[in-house]
Amino acid sequence: MTQKTIVVKFGTSTLTQGSPTLNRPHMIEIVRQFAQLHQAGYRIVIVTSGAIAAGRDYLNHPALPPTIASKQLLAAVGQSQLIQTWQQLFAIYDIHIGQILLSRADIEDRERFLNARDTLHALLDNHIIPVINENDAVATAEIKVGDNDNLSALVAILVQADQLYLLTDQQGLFDSDPRKNPDAQLIPVVAQINDHIRVIAGGSGTHLGTGGMSTKITAADVATRSGIETIIVSGNRENVIVDLAYGQAIGTKFTVPAEHLESRKRWLFAAPSAGTIIIDDGAESAVLIQQKSLLPAGIVAVVGRFSRGEVVKIRTQSGKDIALGMPRYNSDALQLIQGKKSQQIEQILGYEYGAVAVHRDDMVVLKK
Numbered sequence: 475m476t477q478k479t480i481v482v483k484f485g486t487s488t489l490t491q492g493s494p495t496l497n498r499p500h501m502i503e504i505v506r507q508f509a510q511l512h513q514a515g516y517r518i519v520i521v522t523s524g525a526i527a528a529g530r531d532y533l534n535h536p537a538l539p540p541t542i543a544s545k546q547l548l549a550a551v552g553q554s555q556l557i558q559t560w561q562q563l564f565a566i567y568d569i570h571i572g573q574i575l576l577s578r579a580d581i582e583d584r585e586r587f588l589n590a591r592d593t594l595h596a597l598l599d600n601h602i603i604p605v606i607n608e609n610d611a612v613a614t615a616e617i618k619v620g621d622n623d624n625l626s627a628l629v630a631i632l633v634q635a636d637q638l639y640l641l642t643d644q645q646g647l648f649d650s651d652p653r654k655n656p657d658a659q660l661i662p663v664v665a666q667i668n669d670h671i672r673v674i675a676g677g678s679g680t681h682l683g684t685g686g687m688s689t690k691i692t693a694a695d696v697a698t699r700s701g702i703e704t705i706i707v708s709g710n711r712e713n714v715i716v717d718l719a720y721g722q723a724i725g726t727k728f729t730v731p732a733e734h735l736e737s738r739k740r741w742l743f744a745a746p747s748a749g750t751i752i753i754d755d756g757a758e759s760a761v762l763i764q765q766k767s768l769l770p771a772g773i774v775a776v777v778g779r780f781s782r783g784e785v786v787k788i789r790t791q792s793g794k795d796i797a798l799g800m801p802r803y804n805s806d807a808l809q810l811i812q813g814k815k816s817q818q819i820e821q822i823l824g825y826e827y828g829a830v831a832v833h834r835d836d837m838v839v840l841k842k
């Protein structure tokens with residue numbers, strides 16, 4: 475059984491197959507592939523566009539003014555159609571899904587970032603497939619990610635995905651827009667996203683979608699910098715998701731630059747530290763030598779007041795700072811559970827955010 479995590483983003487063009495409505499036969503075929511991977515142990519996260527198209531269709535293509543409010547109206551109506559469709563199709567395979575609607579504000583605020591991440595992990599740990607879209611109905615321009623390509627890259631970082639697949643209506647990235655140039659050639663691998671790549675990705679895409687190729691390139695840039703391989707591929711190709719998961723070279727693959735592998739943790743260095751956690755010798759060796767997470771049992775003192783998700787220093791009793799990390803509990807909670815066994819957390823606090831005080835994934839060890 476694999477434990478690989480993949481995020482798969484569907485553009486409106488793939489879900490509608492270019493028509494004005496969601497294409498259920500095509501979605502059934504997609505769900506069949508997910509069921510196969512789910513069975514094989516893959517952790518799957520779906521980012522789905524299509525709410526606005528579904529809403530427009532459900533309301534019988536009403537004549538609305540071309541305003542943001544109209545799009546929000548269509549998204550509000552269409553999102554329930556969209557999620558119902560996914561739910562009904564996954565039910566064929568007895569697979570449960572959970573809806574999450576996100577905006578940029580949910581990802582940029584650390585506390586909300588951590589909450590979203592906890593929810594996503596809880597769903598995945600319980601074999602429920604998260605189905606995500608932007609919260610279009612309430613998002614204002616300032617808090618919108620704006621397109622689901624970039625949203626899917628942020629989601630891939632949230633769940634620490636191994637791969638991100640961007641499914642669209644073309645076979646991948648071409649050296650010019652294949653809609654305009656019939657001789658355009660597919661680019662199979664992009665090792666570096668530079669200005670040339672950005673230029674050939676051009677302007678926006680189909681009239682139903684919002685992003686076009688250029689938002690896919692920005693998304694691939696964000697994801698690969700964070701260590702997540704990204705593939706732009708045709709959602710119309712038979713067995714595409716299964717074939718990609720099993721390593722077939724299709725579409726355009728954006729590889730991860732070696733020096734960026736640890737970059738998902740880089741911002742820890744940039745953030746000011748909000749406090750300090752003092753640890754005992756056992757915890758020092760767990761963090762430094764065994765490369766483990768920090769458990770509450772190894773904490774001897776908590777200095778300063780901080781929220782969960784703020785950056786803190788991890789310091790030995792001899793005063794040496796050995797790591798920076800983002801704790802899963804705030805300072806008040808840590809003081810209550812310091813020195814205690816993880817099994818006691820819920821009993822002491824009345825809730826729990828997991829067994830560790832600072833997870834290894836949220837920690838950078840400082841050079842000795």
Ligand SMILES: Nc1ncnc2c1ncn2[C@@H]1O[C@H](COP(=O)(O)OP(=O)(O)O)[C@@H](O)[C@H]1O
Nearest residue numbers: 485486487642648650651679680683685686687
């Ligand atoms: N260099 C390129 N290679 C491939 N497609 C391109 C390129 N430049 C622009 N495009 C356009 O981008 C479109 C896909 O974007 P979009 O309609 O937003 O898709 P989605 O709904 O899947 O996000 C393609 O149909 C194509 O016309």
Ligand SMILES: N[C@@H](CCC(=O)OP(=O)(O)O)C(=O)O
Nearest residue numbers: 486524525526622683684685
């Ligand atoms: N959130 C919107 C789609 C936004 C979007 O990025 O669309 P697309 O370019 O088709 O992936 C919706 O559900 O209609």
